[in-house]
Amino acid sequence: MRIDILTVLPGLLQGPFSESIVKRGIEKNLVEVHLHDIREFSKDKHKKVDDTPFGGAAGMVLAMQPLHDAITKLQSEREYDEVIFLTPDGKRLNQGRVNQLSLCGNIMMICGHYKGIDQRLRDHIITMEISIGDYVLSGGELAAAVLTDALVRLVPGVIGDEMSALTDSFQDGLLAPPVYTRPAEYNGWKVPEVLLSGNHEKIRKWEEDEALKRTKERRPDLFD
Numbered sequence: 001m002r003i004d005i006l007t008v009l010p011g012l013l014q015g016p017f018s019e020s021i022v023k024r025g026i027e028k029n030l031v032e033v034h035l036h037d038i039r040e041f042s043k044d045k046h047k048k049v050d051d052t053p054f055g056g057a058a059g060m061v062l063a064m065q066p067l068h069d070a071i072t073k074l075q076s077e078r079e080y081d082e083v084i085f086l087t088p089d090g091k092r093l094n095q096g097r098v099n100q101l102s103l104c105g106n107i108m109m110i111c112g113h114y115k116g117i118d119q120r121l122r123d124h125i126i127t128m129e130i131s132i133g134d135y136v137l138s139g140g141e142l143a144a145a146v147l148t149d150a151l152v153r154l155v156p157g158v159i160g161d162e163m164s165a166l167t168d169s170f171q172d173g174l175l176a177p178p179v180y181t182r183p184a185e186y187n188g189w190k191v192p193e194v195l196l197s198g199n200h201e202k203i204r205k206w207e208e209d210e211a212l213k214r215t216k217e218r219r220p221d222l223f224d
């Protein structure tokens, strides 16, 4: 999988990709993540990347020329399965959509800023608009980092069996059951007896019941 991210703040994204799972996926050559600074494409003498909106509304819009040139250059180099705009008015991200997107070869992500991007780019070039939740971030960068992390961990080989992505919360439509580790008693707090029983069938049943109970209590909406 190759992910190209277009941003006016590449520095905001370097940290999240140089640690842990994403770092490992890159080092194993299973994923490529490329950051592109939109400002480098600006033909303005001051390298401006924002512009005022027609109609006189407050705020600024990402300038047309540098963003369109950046997208066009990347599209001339390879075919993209999706050109995703990260924006609070996009479709809300969930595990189902992450699973679908994880099958892509090449993904382009565009980080929104200011009041967003020109609607004509959304109409003609963007293929998918994604929000990561009902709250406002200062820009699309952190959302792109979230989406990239969620995708990379599903690429075969990036995470080992010991962390199996298939047992994550949401992957089977339920929250994950509680987990315990040694010692079996700590500070007077005991691990549920069944987990020490060695009876794998019983343990699986217990985990299933706990996952159901937890989902009913915390996220009844997941049953809708």
Ligand code: 6GU
Pocket: 085, 086, 087, 088, 112, 130, 131, 132, 133, 134, 135, 136, 137, 138, 139, 140, 143, 144
């Ligand atoms: Cl994708 N962008 C911004 N700016 N805010 C958000 C978001 C995206 N998703 C939730 N809030």
